[in-house]
Amino acid sequence: MPEGVEIEMYRRYADRVVGLEIASTHAPDDWFLKRGTTAAEVSAAADGAVVEGARRIGKLLLLDLSSGDRLGLRFGMTGRLIVGDESAIEYLEYSSQRNDPSWDRFWMVFRSGEELRIRDPRRLGGVELNPDEGRLGPDAFQVTVGQLRDRVVVGNMALKARLLDQGRIAGVGNLIADETLWRASLDPARSAGSLDEKDVQRLHRHLHKVLADFLRDGGSHTGRLQPVRVRGGHCPKDGAELLRREIGGRTTYSCPEHQR
DNA sequence: CTCGACTCCTGTTAGC
DNA sequence: TGCTAACAGGAGTCGA
Numbered sequence: 001m002p003e004g005v006e007i008e009m010y011r012r013y014a015d016r017v018v019g020l021e022i023a024s025t026h027a028p029d030d031w032f033l034k035r036g037t038t039a040a041e042v043s044a045a046a047d048g049a050v051v052e053g054a055r056r057i058g059k060l061l062l063l064d065l066s067s068g069d070r071l072g073l074r075f076g077m078t079g080r081l082i083v084g085d086e087s088a089i090e091y092l093e094y095s096s097q098r099n100d101p102s103w104d105r106f107w108m109v110f111r112s113g114e115e116l117r118i119r120d121p122r123r124l125g126g127v128e129l130n131p132d133e134g135r136l137g138p139d140a141f142q143v144t145v146g147q148l149r150d151r152v153v154v155g156n157m158a159l160k161a162r163l164l165d166q167g168r169i170a171g172v173g174n175l176i177a178d179e180t181l182w183r184a185s186l187d188p189a190r191s192a193g194s195l196d197e198k199d200v201q202r203l204h205r206h207l208h209k210v211l212a213d214f215l216r217d218g219g220s221h222t223g224r225l226q227p228v229r230v231r232g233g234h235c236p237k238d239g240a241e242l243l244r245r246e247i248g249g250r251t252t253y254s255c256p257e258h259q260r
Numbered sequence: 261c262t263c264g265a266c267t268c269c270t271g272t273t274a275g276c
Numbered sequence: 277t278g279c280t281a282a283c284a285g286g287a288g289t290c291g292a
Binding site: 031077078098120121122123155156157161 | 263266268270271
Binding site for chain 1: 283284285286287288
């Protein structure tokens with residue numbers, strides 16, 4: 001599914017429309033417009049404007065417009081970014097492998113004839129005009145060990161639930177969290193504040209390695225844990241049967257042997 | 261502020 | 277073969 005890694009791939013893809021003038025925007029699905037954003041507002045902000053930049057914070061993709069407004073794009077669990085005829089990502093875990101244009105929830109047409117679309121079967125993504133970027137924590141790709149120590153590795157909440165909290169650190173989704181904790185040999189259920197300094201350093205190191213590996217390999221479904229992330233799966237490191245639990249409201253796989 | 265529970269969405273798939 | 281229920285998770289809300 002789209003996590004920070006996929007959205008970074010989307011952002012690079014969206015660079016193709018930087019410098020282009022928007023001719024029209026289309027938001028036929030009101031449900032897809034978030035936090036009071038209306039189709040009329042989006043049109044007023046975007047139509048005739050030039051895309052000056054494509055940024056990303058966590059799972060939020062931002063298009064900076066020459067009107068001074070910012071268009072925030074979210075992809076939920078199954079959203080793809082399509083520019084022209086090409087999808088930024090062909091394979092998305094948990095999403096349909098079909099490619100039905102009726103799933104286009106939002107799109108913009110440029111003066112040049114180029115198009116940019118969000119194709120989202122399950123409608124869990126959304127579009128928001130001028131989203132509050134301050135609600136998000138530091139981006140996972142840039143997060144420092146100090147930020148991890150101060151913001152994430154605190155309190156009694158389960159460590160994994162903390163990693164999924166976008167206000168603490170932005171961009172970590174379920175698969176990135178499971179793979180990172182598996183590699184770092186940390187139990188996702190242990191309290192976040194129980195980590196010692198060596199644990200924090202290890203978590204930080206593995207998080208960055210996981211993000212780099214996933215980006216290189218094409219997505220958050222490319223982890224070593226992923227193939228065995230099924231009921232009855234066994235740990236690739238030591239062969240122990242994996243635990244399947246719900247932590248932070250998400251299905252969580254971890255190794256009872258080496259994740260402590 | 262903290263934190264768990266609940267809700268939303270719908271294509272896919274397992275099971276009967 | 278056809279139906280139903282379970283499942284997936286990002287993100288928001290609510291209440292203790």
